[in-house]
Amino acid sequence: MHILVIEDEKRLAYLLRRVLQEERHTVDLAHDGQSGLDLALSDTYDVVILDLMLPGIDGLEICxxxxxxxxTxxxxxxxxxxxxxxxxxGLNVGADxxxxxxxxxxxxxxxxxxxxxxxxRRFDDNLQLTVGDLTLDLVRHEARRAGRVIELTAKEFALLEYLMRHPGQVLSRTQIINAVWRYDIDALSNVVDIYIHYLREKIxxxxxxxxxxxxxxxxxxxEARESGK
Known part of the structure; x- marks a missing residue:
């Protein structure tokens, strides 16, 4: 699972990352409120671990x-x-x-x-994303189109998952980079185009x-083909 840890105490944040990675989770870290909020709003995480007291924006406001x-x-x-x-x-403003x-x-x-x-239990349908005849199983980490298994790298899978979580929605390169890569945009001017090309070749x-x-x-x-086309 993909977990975001927003914690300004770096020693604790790194410990949490190590423990969660040992449990085979993917972990992103943020050490201040604003960067944590920016990541959290990408809506690509399975769980957010959120410290209450943070520099800048506090945990309650992020929530x-x-x-x-x-x-959600x-x-x-x-x-x-x-x-x-x-x-x-904390619970009243939306913490679980x-x-x-x-x-x-x-x-x-x-x-x-x-x-x-x-x-x-609440969102069983979200464990398998579907667009047209393409399905993405988030538990098995498996993509299929028209019943055919498609082999994807980890980054290709993450990009496809982000696209499929927003079917029919136009996503800018900046949105995609922030959600899938999360680092210096200047160093990644054409990485989205490259990976879109890789995905098109496969799916x-x-x-x-x-x-x-x-x-x-x-x-x-x-997006899926419209009926009748």
């Missing part, structure tokens, strides 16, 4: 803005505070669970697993119609 933008990613809020009113405030520092890593992992199970060539479309001057989208 409010995520929910205001209809980002489960949020596990961390804080050194133990007062009941702080926990209540609350963990007070210091905590045992075993409890953190148990709470993350509980959030994932809860999400999976469009040899099939009845293309799914990935170019919108000139804007970006790319994925």
């Amino acid at each position: 409010r803005q995520m929910r205001a933008e209809h980002v 990613t489960p949020i596990l809020m961390l804080t050194a505070r133990g007062a009941i009113e702080d926990r209540v405030t 669970d609350y963990l007070t520092k210091p905590f045992a890593m075993a409890e953190l992992l148990a709470r993350i697993n509980a959030l994932l199970r809860r999400r999976d 469009d060539q040899g099939f009845d119609y293309p799914l990935i479309k170019t919108v000139r001057g804007v970006g790319y989208k994925i």
Whole structure:
């Protein structure tokens, strides 16, 4: 699963990343409120671990803005505070669970697993994305078109997942880079075009119609063929 950790205490953030990676999760880190919010709003994560006290924008405001933008990613809020009113405030603004520092890593992992199970019960359809005759199984990490298995690299899979989570929506190169690559745009001026080319060779060539479309001057989208065409 893909987890975002927003924690300004770097020692703890790196420890969390190591523990979660040992559990075979993919982990992104943010050490301040603004960068954490920017990543969280990309809506590409399975869980967000969010510290309450952050430089700049605090955890409560990040949580409010995520929910205001209809980002439904489960949020596990961390804080050194133990007062009941702080926990209540966090839950009221949209956090799904609350963990007070210091905590045992075993409890953190148990709470993350509980959030994932809860999400999976509510959103079972999101574990398999479908556009036309293309399906993407997020559990098996497998792509199929017209029943044919398509081999994808990790980055190709991440790009295809992002496109398929927004079917019919035109996504700019900047949006795609922020969601899939998350680092210096200047160093990646043509990486989106290159990977779109790779995907087209795998999921469009040899099939009845293309799914990935170019919108000139804007970006790319994925959509099924309209009926009758």
